[in-house]
């Protein structure tokens with residue numbers, strides 16, 4: 001079977017890897033880690049017993065449990081792959097079981113809040129290395145994951161000042177081995193950049209699909225009937241997990257509101273151009289945005305299909 005992630009490593013990067021949350025992201029890490037022999041033992045921890053049963057059926061972890069304390073015990077690396085709103089409670093619950101020298105990481109879409117939630121519970125000698133793979137789909141749960149999800153995507157690490165360089169290097173090596181390109185930045189910068197590149201676009205999609213649904217009464221089914229093109233693309237994004245996205249907006253409030261303010265100003269400018277027939281202003285903007293799209297495609301950062309058309313390659 002062709003494996004586009006590379007061959008299994010001779011020696012695993014970590015002895016015991018505990019993944020907390022086996023949804024799209026956690027199960028994709030489990031699959032990639034298994035494929036490339038990145039961990040001696042993969043432990044799956046999820047609070048939902050149905051998810052644990054499914055993980056066992058899929059055979060994507062060596063051990064699986066609903067007990068977070070038992071699950072993270074003796075782990076060298078623990079990765080929290082749960083919605084951003086759950087970090088504090090889970091950190092508090094697992095803290096007494098984390099072994100000295102262990103690394104605590106995550107995959108959350110918001111980083112400043114992750115650090116603020118986890119730091120008060122972090123035991124002495126445990127290294128915090130927050131991470132965000134900028135890769136995903138609108139699907140959730142352990143069946144949605146696939147080993148090549150992170151290939152040729154960015155993974156952003158936001159280690160707090162004074163972090164242990166060896167711990168950062170270990171987490172970077174893990175993401176590289178899963179095919180990701182790793183970049184390091186501050187949590188604050190991450191949250192600002194992701195607000196405009198990911199969070200606000202999702203908010204716009206949720207908004208436009210919601211507004212169109214509200215108009216359904218007026219248009220009598222035509223919104224759905226003629227939903228080709230632009231609207232259809234928005235519905236994919238607007239099908240993303242409600243819990244996950246509620247948490248993202250509540251935990252990246254400042255940056256999202258800042259970017260929304262800017263967006264509102266620009267929309268007002270566009271409305272004015274349309275009202276006054278300023279075709280040049282519209283044409284210039286659309287020419288600029290087309291160049292941006294073409295630049296993204298030439299860098300291989302495009303998302304061609306909802307499932308990225310890559311699942312079959314596993």
Ligand SMILES: NC(=O)C1=CN([C@@H]2O[C@H](COP(=O)(O)OP(=O)(O)OC[C@H]3O[C@@H](n4cnc5c(N)ncnc54)[C@H](O)[C@@H]3O)[C@@H](O)[C@H]2O)C=CC1
Pocket residue numbers: 020021022023024025026045046047048051081082083084086090107108109110132133134135136137138139140141142241244248
């Ligand atoms: N879905 C996406 O496209 C991406 C998501 N992320 C981030 O990764 C994280 C995980 O996202 P997904 O895998 O998509 O979510 P998901 O909804 O597919 O899976 C989350 C899993 O965590 C479990 N869980 C929730 N709270 C828990 C707790 N307190 N203890 C134990 N298990 C718990 C749930 O039962 C579920 O199985 C989120 O923080 C999200 O912001 C990052 C990049 C992309």
Ligand SMILES: O=C(O)C(=O)Cc1ccc(O)cc1
Pocket residue numbers: 108109133134135136137138198237303
């Ligand atoms: O499905 C899509 O287009 C996404 O944008 C997936 C995604 C969701 C959340 C993230 O933090 C990163 C990537």
